[in-house]
Amino acid sequence: MNNVKMTVNGKAVSRDVPDTTLLSEFLREDLRLTGTHVGCDTSQCGACVVHVDGRAVKSCTTLAASLDGADVTTIEGIANGGDLHPMQAAFNTHHGLQCGFCTPGMIMSGIDMVNRFQADGKDLTEEAIREELEGNICRCTGYHNIVKAIEDAAGTMADMAKAAE
Amino acid sequence: MTDGIGARVARKEDKRFITGKGKYTDDIRMENQAYAAFVRSPHASAKVTGIDASAAEAMEGVIAVHTGPELKADGIGDIITGWAITSKDGNPMQCGVWNPMVTEFARYVGDAVAIVVAESQDLARRAAEKVSVSYDELPATVFADHALETDAHQVHENVPGNLIFNWEIGDEEKTDAAMSGAHHVTQIDITNNRLSPNAMEPRSAVAVYDEAEDHYTLYTTSQNPHVARLVLSAFYQVAPEHKLRVIAPDVGGGFGSKIYIYPEEIACLWASMKTGRSVKWTSDRSEAFMTDAHGRDHVTTAKMGFDADGKIVGFHVDTIANIGAYVSLFATATPTYLYGTLWSGTYDIPAIYGTVRAVHTNTVPVDAYRGAGRPEATYMIERMMETAAREMGMDPAELRRRNFVKEFPYQTQVLLQYDSGDYDALLDMAQDAANVSGFAARKAEAAGRGKLRGIGYSTFVEACGLAPSAAAGSLGAGVGLWESAEVRVNPVGTVEVLTGCHSHGQGHETTFAQLVADRFGLPIDSVSIVHGDTDKVQFGMGTYGSRSGPVGMSAVMKALDKVEIKAKQIAAHVLEASEVDIVIEGGEAKVAGTDKTMGWHEVGLAAYTAHNLPEGMEPGLKETSFFDPVNFSFPSGALICEVEVDPDTGVTEIVQFTAADDFGTIINPMIVEGQVHGGITQGIGQALHEGVVYDDSGQLLTGSYMDYQMPRAADVPSYTVSHGCTPSPNNPLGLKGCGEAGAIGAPPAVINAIIDAIGTDNLQMPATPQAVWTALQSAKMPMAAE
Structure with a gap:
């Protein structure tokens, strides 16, 4: 113990x-x-x-x-009280989940990759998102809408970071 | 109506999933929870000669160890199959007996031998390793094409030669005559690779026995909780039906693998009664590979005859289907009535005949997996079209067009009657979206980079919403294939829809609510969908085979019709108008042409206060319906895949994938597209990556994600998806079902694209880099000899 x-x-x-x-x-x-x-x-x-x-x-x-x-x-x-994190909201908007089982891991990985790319000043392209998701498997969505959700949330998170400056 | 039919409504159910508040079976913990682990056979084929559980039983915190013979002695029944197939000689099929836990012979690696119940999951697993089982190893039969050989080990005493059935469909004489008169005959020999479904949530069960009430509750990862309750009661004698509640809470994907009632659920329920504890079992991924029903595993020789114009004159098929060690619930229907009946594909074929021999092997049972029979049929037909076009020097798209069914309804030579479709229009749509006319330039550009670019087609038709019940029954089905719905209008006007379907990712809480929103003009948030609990919902058949739309929603529509009629009667009475003048829209009942209205909530309240109802009317506003379709519905599609193959490594990259599907009416395009994306990805997985591998002794070599390659985000492109629409005449909404289309259509499109790229069709799935590289080398060999 x-x-x-x-x-x-x-x-x-x-x-x-x-x-x-x-x-x-x-x-x-x-x-x-x-x-x-x-x-x-x-x-x-x-x-x-x-x-x-x-x-x-x-x-x-x-x-x-x-x-x-x-x-x-x-x-x-990750939600701020009743306000969803932009990554959570984007998964809902873009239908980035079906059965929901992989979703928590996808959202946590998505936030992490956006933070790292923004810290490094790198562009999070579709190709980069797909490579970054190497360690997350989804059997339902075919990744198409997960990629769209992360792309969208990356934009929102960048805007928020800028607004906070 | 923004939330109605056809609206791209974001899902209501998402909030709990994106905030980590979903409630899956493994999230449930009862008071005084105990945990189960299973002792499993490490041998594919062995006689159990002794079990010594004393070391496990002596461990502190181990509650009990129970074995197969004990379970049998308590009267727990053998596991059944749900569809009886008759062989072509008129004999009934022969199935090996499936004891939920081994009584004498273990017949696949992973066959459950004993259940260990302990105070923690970790302890149960450690104790399971301490159970000492003595085995006499026996020879194993593993592969479909070996099972029928005379030297193959017989898996079950009562199944001679491992042959479960030899089924036939079509007209042999007519087909033989057509083939012998053909101008050209193409033959292909193909395998359909064995797959593991891999829903991301592993199977789980929490069994709760209430001794005072002699009542059981089972929380389980099921696509069809009522079917589970029926089978557990009527056949396995775990408990009478009214003493067993089955709850399938949030379920993390199914793809067919969670239709079946597995040994673990039976054993946990029984162990709960034996130990007086709530017993929970959750599979780990290794166990899932070993015990979840696999899919596909066919070996097929097919011949197609053509006339001089490329018109198909006859089609002959011979398939061996590997059923595994035991015959699972829908294992016999999948390679017969969901496979042979689709052999006409999208084509007008005047003569078809074929046989399917189903065989036992010492492998995990094989059953319906996303598409179930229809992917196997489509893969065979569409590879045939590709090879035939190459042999005859025709454009593969043109060969398809020349043979498309063009008039509907169309009666095939293999039982089914297609309802509606426009296959040319779908192919046009796909070719436009894929910019096929620009392919030659793209190929040349790729060649400049040293890549072999290829284009591949697949056109498919499939059958959803298996029906009608009476017809299915006459073909051997053990169940009816209708669906039920109850629509409850509450006194405040909110609506609950109870459906016998089950959502494990499909989004029913949104799409079913859209039907109600559409009908009465109510906001979608005032509608809730109830499913997955046998104590709450009337008997229903669950969700598989893309049936929730064509069958489940149709039941909801029928119930809504009844509610609407009664609501109009109430409104007419209160508003002192004629029933025929009442219109319900925008959340109100109105008298047409007047300003007289009453709110929907007032109709609800009037129904339940019952102070002012038409004479003789019963209070309340709640209606139930059962819908039994008159026929299947027949979704269809045209898929075009473009690949680039690296000739040095054999690595295939999918660079473009286009799908044009006809699902009839679409309730929520966003959700339908999501189903297509997921289906295509599973199809690409089958084509390029996935394959269950057993060695010659029946050892499972693909037992984890380290060995079984799941498609990942970087393995697939973004997809271009579009829809045509020929509504099905077989249900009130004209729905056709969309859940399996991608998995059905995608594999041949991918493989045909690779064949186009590398110039040889000497290729089986999965087209791994090694397989593609090897095919390329074999294609080069004649040139080297020149």
Whole structure:
């Protein structure tokens, strides 16, 4: 058992967890944040993507015990009160989801790639989005509308960043 | 009406999914939850000679270990198949017995041998590894084309030679005569690769036994909870139907694989009763590859005869279909009535005959997967057209046009009667959108970059909304194929629609609500759709085979008709007008030509206060309907794929993909396009990437996403999708079904494009870089010899 203290979606949490507990299990079972999904066992599908200290991480291959002091954000933590995050809104507008199971991971990966490209001053093209989604599998949408949603949200996020300057 | 039929309405159900608040089966945790794991056979074919669970049982936190013989002793029934097929010699099919857990012989890698119930999932899995099972290994039969050989191991004692049935369809004599008189005969030998459905949500079950009430509840990843309840009750004797509630909450994709009632659900329900605990099992992806029903797996030889003008005179098909170790629920219908009946494709073929031999092998059961039989038929026919056109020196599009069915209804030689269509118009639309006239220039440009560019066609017709029930019954179906709906107008005028269909991504909460919005002019937010719970919803058949539109929505329309009639009677009475003068629109009941109106909510209130109803009218405003279509509906389409092949590596890139489909009336174009995008991507997956691989001993080599290549975002392009519309006359809205079209039409378009690029049709799916490179080398060999 390890005592782990972390911030999850802005709230301080402290739990004793076994060495083997994965972050995905910790979020789903200990904190009952079930929006983070597990779709495979080889770190391929990306349904479990969350942000750890601002970076996208596959929670199914991260040990909870290794994250003492970390700041974790899950799909449940990205909306601002009643206002959806632009990435969430874009997935709805562009029909970027069908069954919804891969969606939390897609949205978390989408936000991460937009943030990284904007920080680097790089253009997030359709080709770049498709390459960046290498670690996220969707079986329903054929990716077409996911790509459109991320493209659109990237624009909104850039506008918001500019407005905040 | 902004939210009505034809409107591009954003989905109502999205909010919970994009905020992480969806409620999937694995998200459910009961009080005092226990967890199950299964001990599975590591052998494809073996006799179980002993099970020693003592080490597992001794682990702290292990609640119970139960085995197949115990389950059988408790009277739990064998797993059934839902469609009886008769062989061409008149004999009934022969199926091996499927015990939910192994009683004596394990017949595929992953066959469940025992269930372990423990206090945590981790503990259950660790304990399962401590269960010691002794096996006597036996030879295994793995491949479809080997199963019928005399040296093949017989999978089941009661199925001689592994032959489940030898089914025929069409007119053999007429077809033989046509073929022998043909000017040209083309023969192809093709396989349809075995696929794993891979819904992103793994299967899961939470079984809850209430001892005081002797009642069971099953939360499960099902496309058809009522069918699950019926089968679990009537055939597996888990509980009487009224003592079993099945709930399919949010379900993360199905594609057919969640139609079936699997051993795990049966075992969890039974274990819940045995242990007095709620028992939860969630598959991991490795288990999903080992146990979810696979799809396709055909080996086919087909011959098509043509006259001197390229008109088809006859078609002859011989298929071996691998059914796997046991005969799953729709496993027998898929390679027969959903396959052989589509052999006419989009073409007017005067003589067709063929046989399908279904065989047992020591592999996971094969059943309906997105398209179910129709992709196999389309792939065969469309590859045939490509090869025939090349052999006869014709343009592949022109050969198709010369043979298209042009008048509807069209009676095929293989049972089905096509309802409506305009195949030329779809091909025109696709060719325009794909800028086919510019292809030669694009090919030349690609050649300058060292790439081989090819163009491939596929035109398809498929059959959705399997019907009518009586006809299906006469062909061997064990169930009816109607759908039900209940429309409840509440006293405040809001509306609930209870449907027997189930949404696992299709967007029913939006599209079904659009029907109500359209009918009464109500905002879509005042309508809610209820589905997926046998305690809430009347019996229904669920969602598969693109039936929610043509069958499910039709039931809603019938119920809405009844509601409208009664609402008009109430309004006429209150407004003191004649019923025929009442118009309901914009959320009001109006007397035509006057300013007399009453709000929709006032109609609802009047129905439930019952203070002022027409004499003799029952209070309330709630109607139920069951809709049994008179025929299938027949969506069709034309798909054009362009690829670039790198001749040095064999890597194929899909550079352009165009689809023109006819789904009849479209309720929500945004959702329909989404279905097409997803279907095409699964089709591209089959064509280029996916393939379940077993080795000679029946070991599954593709057991994870490291080995089974799923199509990813960078593997596919953005698609160009357009629609024609010839409404189906077989249902009130003229719907045809759109869920499977892409998966049906796409594989041959991709492969035909590669064939065009590399100049040889010596190619099977999946067209991996190695397969394409090898085909290219074999095509070069004669040149090298020159």
